[in-house]
Amino acid sequence: MVSKRFIAKRLLLLVPVLFGVSTFVFAILHLSGGDPARIIAGQRASEEVVRQVRQDLGLNDPILVQYGRFLVDVVQFDFGNSYQVSKGNPVRQVLIARLPVTIELALYGQFIGLALGLPLGILSAIKQDSLLDHTTRIGALAGISVPIYWSGPLLILFFSGYLGIFPAAGRIGSTIFLDNSWTLLGMELPLTGMVTIDTLLLGRPVAWLSAVSHLFLPAITIGVYSMALVSRMMRSSMLEVIRQDYMRTARAKGQGAKITVMKHGFRNAMIPVITVVGIQFGTLLGGAVLTETVFGIGGIGTLIVSAINATDYPVVQGAVLTFALLFTLVNLGVDITYSYLDPRIQQ
Amino acid sequence: MADGDNGMERRDFLKTAGAATAAATTTATAGCISSLTGGGGGSLVYARGDHPENYDPQQTTSGEVAKVTNQIFDQLIQFQPGSGGALSDGLAKSDGWSLSGTTATLELKEDVTFHDGSDFTAADVKATIRRFTDENYEYYLGTENASGYAGFTFGNWVDSIDASSEYTVEFTLTQKYAPFLRNLAMFAAAILSQDQITGLDDQTELGTNPIGTGPFSFDELDNSNQRVRLAANNDYFGDGPNVGEVIFKTIGQNSSRAQDVVNGDSHITDNLGAESSTTIEEADTAQIKSKPGINTGYMAFNMARKEAFRDRRVRRAISLAVNTEAIVNDIYQGFAVQTGQPLPEGVMGRNPNVEPYPTDKEQAESLLEEADATDIEFELATFSNPRGYNPSPIQTANQVKSDLEEIGLSVNINQFSTFSSYLDYTSAGNHDACFLGWYTDNADPDNFLYVLLDPKVDMDAVPDGQDWVSFDTEGYSTLNVGGWANTEYMQLVRDGQSTYDEATRKQKYQEASKLAHDEAPWIFVDHAKTIRAINEAVVSDSFTVSSVGGPYLELVELQ
Numbered sequence: 001m002v003s004k005r006f007i008a009k010r011l012l013l014l015v016p017v018l019f020g021v022s023t024f025v026f027a028i029l030h031l032s033g034g035d036p037a038r039i040i041a042g043q044r045a046s047e048e049v050v051r052q053v054r055q056d057l058g059l060n061d062p063i064l065v066q067y068g069r070f071l072v073d074v075v076q077f078d079f080g081n082s083y084q085v086s087k088g089n090p091v092r093q094v095l096i097a098r099l100p101v102t103i104e105l106a107l108y109g110q111f112i113g114l115a116l117g118l119p120l121g122i123l124s125a126i127k128q129d130s131l132l133d134h135t136t137r138i139g140a141l142a143g144i145s146v147p148i149y150w151s152g153p154l155l156i157l158f159f160s161g162y163l164g165i166f167p168a169a170g171r172i173g174s175t176i177f178l179d180n181s182w183t184l185l186g187m188e189l190p191l192t193g194m195v196t197i198d199t200l201l202l203g204r205p206v207a208w209l210s211a212v213s214h215l216f217l218p219a220i221t222i223g224v225y226s227m228a229l230v231s232r233m234m235r236s237s238m239l240e241v242i243r244q245d246y247m248r249t250a251r252a253k254g255q256g257a258k259i260t261v262m263k264h265g266f267r268n269a270m271i272p273v274i275t276v277v278g279i280q281f282g283t284l285l286g287g288a289v290l291t292e293t294v295f296g297i298g299g300i301g302t303l304i305v306s307a308i309n310a311t312d313y314p315v316v317q318g319a320v321l322t323f324a325l326l327f328t329l330v331n332l333g334v335d336i337t338y339s340y341l342d343p344r345i346q347q
Numbered sequence: 348m349a350d351g352d353n354g355m356e357r358r359d360f361l362k363t364a365g366a367a368t369a370a371a372t373t374t375a376t377a378g379c380i381s382s383l384t385g386g387g388g389g390s391l392v393y394a395r396g397d398h399p400e401n402y403d404p405q406q407t408t409s410g411e412v413a414k415v416t417n418q419i420f421d422q423l424i425q426f427q428p429g430s431g432g433a434l435s436d437g438l439a440k441s442d443g444w445s446l447s448g449t450t451a452t453l454e455l456k457e458d459v460t461f462h463d464g465s466d467f468t469a470a471d472v473k474a475t476i477r478r479f480t481d482e483n484y485e486y487y488l489g490t491e492n493a494s495g496y497a498g499f500t501f502g503n504w505v506d507s508i509d510a511s512s513e514y515t516v517e518f519t520l521t522q523k524y525a526p527f528l529r530n531l532a533m534f535a536a537a538i539l540s541q542d543q544i545t546g547l548d549d550q551t552e553l554g555t556n557p558i559g560t561g562p563f564s565f566d567e568l569d570n571s572n573q574r575v576r577l578a579a580n581n582d583y584f585g586d587g588p589n590v591g592e593v594i595f596k597t598i599g600q601n602s603s604r605a606q607d608v609v610n611g612d613s614h615i616t617d618n619l620g621a622e623s624s625t626t627i628e629e630a631d632t633a634q635i636k637s638k639p640g641i642n643t644g645y646m647a648f649n650m651a652r653k654e655a656f657r658d659r660r661v662r663r664a665i666s667l668a669v670n671t672e673a674i675v676n677d678i679y680q681g682f683a684v685q686t687g688q689p690l691p692e693g694v695m696g697r698n699p700n701v702e703p704y705p706t707d708k709e710q711a712e713s714l715l716e717e718a719d720a721t722d723i724e725f726e727l728a729t730f731s732n733p734r735g736y737n738p739s740p741i742q743t744a745n746q747v748k749s750d751l752e753e754i755g756l757s758v759n760i761n762q763f764s765t766f767s768s769y770l771d772y773t774s775a776g777n778h779d780a781c782f783l784g785w786y787t788d789n790a791d792p793d794n795f796l797y798v799l800l801d802p803k804v805d806m807d808a809v810p811d812g813q814d815w816v817s818f819d820t821e822g823y824s825t826l827n828v829g830g831w832a833n834t835e836y837m838q839l840v841r842d843g844q845s846t847y848d849e850a851t852r853k854q855k856y857q858e859a860s861k862l863a864h865d866e867a868p869w870i871f872v873d874h875a876k877t878i879r880a881i882n883e884a885v886v887s888d889s890f891t892v893s894s895v896g897g898p899y900l901e902l903v904e905l906q
Binding site for chain 1: 390392394397398399400401403406407408489490491492494495496497498499549551552554555567569570571572573574576594596597598599600602603604606607609610612613626732765766767768770771774788824825826
């Protein structure tokens with residue numbers, strides 16, 4: 001049982017982390033140069049107009065005043081309105097529309113990483129130094145080393161260009177549009193924003209197939225990296241576990257090798273893997289920035305890229321803080337799970 | 348035995364799952380493609396590189412927004428598709444416009460309706476322009492929201508608008524201004540609905556549900572999938588539309604976008620780099636269509652900051668040393684043409700007798716010796732991201748650096764990661780030299796020669812015997828990033844701006860082009876071609892590549 005005190009303590013620790021991230025993001029953006037007013041007004045605007053826009057946006061105020069204003073808004077989860085990428089619209093609204101897209105991609109990536117990484121890691125450990133082991137280790141090394149901006153286009157080239165079996169970009173067929181809500185027992189409910197789920201909720205199998213086929217390549221791209229990490233961690237963890245006395249005892253009592261590995265070895269070997277999976281979720285979110293750009297997926301990743309290019313401070317700040325919040329919450333979840341599996345952690 | 352059974356089941360399962368996945372994928376992908384080529388006009392899919400979320404033509408300077416708003420809205424006067432800037436009728440009648448003195452009069456078409464069913468009248472024109480430029484108008488967009496086109500298109504030139512007659516608009520201009528009718532054809536001059544303007548509490552909201560008179564009406568903004576869907580306007584007063592709907596989808600990566608067109612998941616795309624264009628050229632299912640572009644790419648010498656550049660011989664020497672032919676052919680891979688003057692082919696006033704500077708390092712060295720400037724060191728500022736007129740800025744900067752090292756000059760490349768910080772830097776005049784470029788707004792020579800090379804200061808502000816001014820001179824326009832202020836040139840382009848006789852204008856601009864070439868305030872580098880890729884599902888002749896205005900999707904037909 002995880003104590004409430006432990007959870008409360010962990011939640012309180014989120015505050016300084018998020019404060020630190022917000023300060024860091026604010027500082028980086030404001031020190032990196034670039035004038036949002038110039039972008040908003042455009043190349044053709046006179047200096048007078050640019051000055052006026054700067055004034056209207058409060059960009060002429062002292063940096064500490066701007067920072068104070070920013071902090072007051074942030075604690076209310078209000079990042080202001082977008083300067084450029086979604087001009088005039090509240091950043092919160094923009095993020096809410098884009099967040100499920102990124103989460104969906106990260107979840108599928110995580111799923112692929114676990115579905116392939118766990119068995120490969122286990123097999124690699126129990127068949128240590130075999131051809132399979134070496135192949136898996138080399139594959140894992142390659143998976144970690146190959147950058148997404150290279151593997152993504154390569155997958156597109158092969159599966160979309162050469163074989164022609166998967167679409168090159170997007171989340172769903174170009175002409176397939178979904179409703180904004182679905183109905184359950186006469187009640188109109190909002191959709192999740194995740195196309196593979198929404199298409200099922202709306203009962204549109206062809207759209208679902210289209211969504212799955214569109215997500216396949218990006219999920220593989222992001223999942224391969226995850227798979228490589230999981231398989232490496234699973235292998236080393238499993239190698240340590242299978243040398244434990246209790247494993248030998250189970251075998252000595254006549255238990256089959258497979259059952260021993262799966263029943264006793266797997267559960268114990270999973271403990272460090274869970275930590276890696278949690279930390280890795282953050283990496284997946286980071287990977288989404290590149291994956292979304294390569295595959296034309298409109299999540300937070302592409303939003304951040306567009307916002308940085310447009311010097312859209314509110315959107316960049318909002319998106320990075322949302323990523324930070326997600327990352328810390330997932331880690332909190334991992335800590336709780338971990339402390340549940342191993343109560344000594346709570347001490 | 349049990350294990351063996353399980354093993355068989357697993358294999359069967361894997362086989363079945365594999366077959367199902369393959370079948371599902373093929374069905375889904377095929378479903379996408381077949382749905383694109385469906386009948387009843389069909390769905391035209393246009394892939395682009397970015398997905399802005401606000402489609403108000405008065406709030407943006409983005410070409411990605413303009414290609415959507417040009418489908419939804421009409422201008423009073425429009426560019427003829429693919430003509431390189433010839434004007435044709437829009438919401439004003441074809442024989443119904445005139446420009447005389449400081450008065451522009453336009454007779455408007457009757458029986459034109461907005462997508463919400465309301466009638467188009469002169470009041471809409473007046474409300475549109477007042478929303479954009481008039482701080483005293485109740486529905487003024489606000490300085491922080493209105494784009495830089497507000498002053499550039501109307502504000503600097505329009506003194507008042509008379510819309511007292513229902514179908515006649517009369518503009519009183521602040522001065523004689525020859526490009527005015529062309530300004531009316533710019534994307535930012537799109538005519539909005541007065542009803543919509545006055546019905547909005549917050550003017551910034553117009554961009555999420557724009558209502559125009561154009562061939563397509565705004566149907567759906569799907570931000571999470573980065574798409575915009577437009578529906579055919581069957582009551583459109585002009586030609587077309589020939590498709591049932593247009594979908595703008597977004598794929599940031601050029602190579603992915605090109606592949607999408609090859610696969611048939613998109614029909615048309617633009618802004619492809621050289622490499623991605625090759626993907627299209629090698630495919631059987633797609634083709635490249637191109638036109639000479641109405642743009643210019645250059646390297647400006649900042650005379651206000653770097654004393655050595657105030658000597659014309661130095662500027663000419665550097666122009667002779669930099670191999671612009673290699674830049675265009677090798678670095679830009681032939682997707683641009685070399686130039687020796689600001690105006691591209693097809694624009695009135697381009698001087699046919701002016702050739703690009705040849706690469707002649709010996710002559711360059713002797714000019715530098717003559718000017719006693721053989722050991723110059725300067726900073727060359729450059730942006731990082733590709734732009735049409737300079738698709739490889741870093742490589743281009745390196746070419747300049749290596750060419751100039753051969754004649755003994757030192758170049759320090761100063762690279763900027765974001766274009767906004769770059770513009771900030773150059774507009775403050777902090778650079779010694781910089782790369783920049785320009786895409787035309789209206790295909791008028793004034794849009795290049797006056798906008799980019801006239802400092803817009805009083806003639807009297809230029810000291811005698813000097814051909815530059817500092818950036819803090821009153822009225823100085825930072826679009827001129829070199830501080831160049833040649834009074835002879837300024838007189839020519841200002842005369843051209845206020846002359847309505849085409850032949851006289853042409854002559855003045857040709858003279859100005861020659862003068863610019865000789866004085867070399869820039870290294871004139873290139874004019875990028877306008878390149879589009881189309882899938883075989885598009886009837887090839889129905890899509891016209893346009894270097895200004897458009898894309899004209901209402902004319903596109905699908906097979």
